[in-house]
Amino acid sequence: MIRFVLLAAVAVLGLAGSAMAEPIAATPAEQVQLDALYQPEDWFVSHLKGPRETANGAILDARLQYVLETVTRPASAPAVQAYLRSSYATAQGRDAARTALDRYWALRTLETAAMQTVSDDMVTGRAGDGIAVRIYQPKSTExxxxxxxxxxxxxxxxxxxxxxxxxxxxxxNEGRVIVVSVAYRLAPEHPYPAAWNDAEDAYDWTLSHIRAFGGDARAVAVGGDSAGGTLAISVALRAAKAKKTGPSALLLYYPGVDREGVYPSMKTFGTGYGLDADALAYLAGLVYPAGSATTSADTSPMQADLCPMPQSLIVTAGFDPLSGSQLAFAARLKDKGCPVEVRTYGTLIHAFLQTTGYVPDAAAAATETARRFGEMVRHPAKGRTCK
Structure with missing residues (x-):
């Protein structure tokens, strides 16, 4: 029997927290783990601990269920979580965890064609802090x-x-767009609103430097996944409030949109699907200073004035505890007259972008949505209204 041990949630504390070289390459031990992920689907089905899990008519991908059963759920045990969270109290522990998780996520993400250029730059934030950005320009005749x-x-x-x-x-590559990837500051060293300010500052910098790296100033969008989706929405809302040039579109992968509401999806998938409710509460305690409003437009856009918002592509996963809030957010955008398109991938979980290397459904979802976004940003919705 082939079995891989991917208990990254514990192993992270044994790795150094130094800066990583780019690109990330697998060590021999990591390669053994990765090779084990590429077994035929029927191998995973035959090694599941429980029956196939279903929701809303979709069956959870067998590879994901196997990883949840053998890695994610054991790592969610109270003793393991207590150990990890005690380590996060130190700078060394946080650095080690961040380094190891970056490797874990990157190595399980699909490799695609080479870029035309990849360059690093530094944005000076409003407080004088440096915000690193990496600019990806795909090969194109445009x-x-x-x-x-x-x-x-x-x-x-x-x-x-x-x-x-x-x-x-x-x-x-798939969207045929230049991507500016932003390294915003992280909590708990930099709680709210540090990441939100960095996100806005990086967007403003992009607008002022866009022609230098071959971008179309008429088609500048923002996007993100999970917490990054929250930041992308905030950038759009801040631009609208300040009456400055806002993004032409949003690409949102399973974004965080509501800190107030309670949704059935959180009750159904809030334990054991990679994004536990107690983990969200723990992170919120580190991210938001005491007294931060849970209804802030920055942090809980469901409670914000969403009029006007640019056209949005919202991507959800069938086994994501946040999916209920995302669908409700999309419905509210539609009710306000804002152009919105939702694509739901029923077999997948939260953070599926980091599973595209070994889950065919995740690779297909990422490819399809990137292509659709490329079409959307080139052909913006007409006749937008605001209610």
Whole structure:
């Protein structure tokens, strides 16, 4: 029997927290783990601990169910979580966790074609802080390409340019867009509103530098996954409030949109599907200072004035605890007259962009949505209204 041990949630504490070279390459031990993920689907089906899991008529991908059963759920045990969270109290522990998780996520993300150019730059934020950005320009015959300013996920505490490098290349290639990937500051070192300010500052910098890297100033969008989706929405709302040039479109992968509402999806998938309710509460305690309003437009856009908002592509997963809030958010946008398109992938879980290397359904979902976004940003919706 082939069995892989991917208990990254514990192993992270044994890795150094130094900066990673790009691109990330698998060590021999990591390659053994990765090779085990590429077994035929029937192998995973035959090694599941429980019956196939279903929701809303869809069957959870067998590879994902296997990883949830053998890795994610054991790592969610109270003793393991207590150990990890005690380590996060130190800078060394956080650095080690971030480094290891970046490697874990990046190595399980699909590799795609080489870029025309990849370059790093530094944005000076409003407080004088440096915000690193990485600019991906795909090979193209178009004179100027649409631009997507993208914010990675990770609960505002984890994630980086390096961890999302392969995902950005996929979106750039399939969407035929230039991607500006933003390394915003992370909590708890930098709680709210640090990440939100960095997101806005990186967007403003992109607008002022767009022609330097071949971008089309008429087609500048923002996007992100999970926590990064929250930041992307905030950038659009802040631009509208300040009456400055806002993004022409939003690309939102399973975004965080509501800190107030209670949805059935959280009750159904809030434990054991990779994004537990107690983990969300833990992260919120680190991200938001005491007294932060849970109805802030920045942090809970469901409660915001959404009029006007640019056209949005919202991508949801069938086994995501946040899916109920995302669908409700999309419905509210539609009710306001804002152009919105929802694509739901029933077999997948939250953070599926980091599973595209070994889950065919995830690779197909990422490819399809990136292509659809490329079409959307080139052909904006007409006749937008605001109610």
């Amino acid at each position: 004179k100027r390409l649409p631009v997507l300013v993208y914010y990675h996920g990770g609960g505002f505490m984890f994630g980086s340019i390096e961890g999302w490098d392969r995902a950005m290349r996929l979106i750039a």
